[in-house]
Amino acid sequence: MSKRLISSPLQGFTDFRFRNAFHEIFGGIDTYYAPYIRFGGKLEIKNSYKRDLDPENNRVPELIPQVMTAKAEEFLHAAEYVRSLGYTELNWNLGCPYPMACKKGMGSGLIHDAEKIDTILAQVHQESDITVSMKMRMGYYEPTEILDVFPVLEKYPIKSIAIHARLGKQLYKGSVDLDSFKNCLGHTTQPIYYNGDITSVEAYRDRVERFPEVDTFLIGRGLIADPLLPSMIKADSTKFPADSVQKMYEFHNRLFDEYDAFLQGLSHLMSKMHNFWEYYSVGFSNPKKVYKRIKKAKNIIQYKIAVKEIMQEEEAFRSR
Ligand SMILES: Cc1cc2nc3c(=O)[nH]c(=O)nc-3n(C[C@H](O)[C@H](O)[C@H](O)COP(=O)(O)O)c2cc1C
Structure with missing residues (x-):
């Protein structure tokens, strides 16, 4: 069975410019999750999210919008908005580890509250026909927090549960907890996707071997660090293709030109x-x-x- 690869969203990085360029230059990704929509107090979708999700701006095969909220009315507002653009699925972020979000009971700060998750999902499924999928960690403090959430999710037609095998309190540090992830697999009948530290073909193979029942894998930071990774995984090869650096140069230049045209001023461009x-x-x-x-x-x-010198040196290194 061939496995599916999803681009795990990175707010501030994997916007529509990144996704289009990635798909056209490197490929290998089947589905792209968009970075989350978040509400800042008002029930209003910000222009930056609108631009990012506008179908006219997106040329990837499948894009799935995401929302981060702990309120049913915000979820429903986002659902209605993405439905109006033609999307049929909305991914719910219960993974964000940032203390500001978690203190408000959002992201991974919501995982411990199975009752609230239930209330929100009940209202969403009553008032919208949107397909809901989940992106979670295993908990904020403990990897067992998620175990109480599974029976709640089973009450609804949840499409998939992507699990980043870390805890919220770890932020993006420390190692992934593969044993606790494995334990999750026995606690639900709903499809689980794996996410966390797939940074090489070897790491991918290791996860496939450990979790043969998982058919979909998410790659986040590894996609930027090694954009050839998805196509090498698909080709089952650990060798960079001959034009790898050329493609990386092209990808960089395309992003640079697009941000240069969009961002105001040198400092914004350089910081990006x-x-x-x-x-x-x-x-x-x-x-x-x-x-x-x-x-x-x-x-x-x-x-x-x-940049030119960096690319030349890398080319020389890889063709040694
Ligand atoms: C800067 C940054 C921004 C992120 N933004 C999002 C986001 O908007 N939505 C989301 O679900 N995950 C977000 N993540 C988490 C990643 O999608 C991914 O789950 C995590 O990095 C683990 O996967 P990896 O080890 O392959 O990177 C973000 C991570 C980073 C480092």
């Missing part, structure tokens, strides 16, 4: 690209040196020269 390189540099043979070089560039000319 610096953030991008924080993850992108990880896939290079000397990540620290690469990131340092990017940060040292003070203007666009210096930046472009630095």
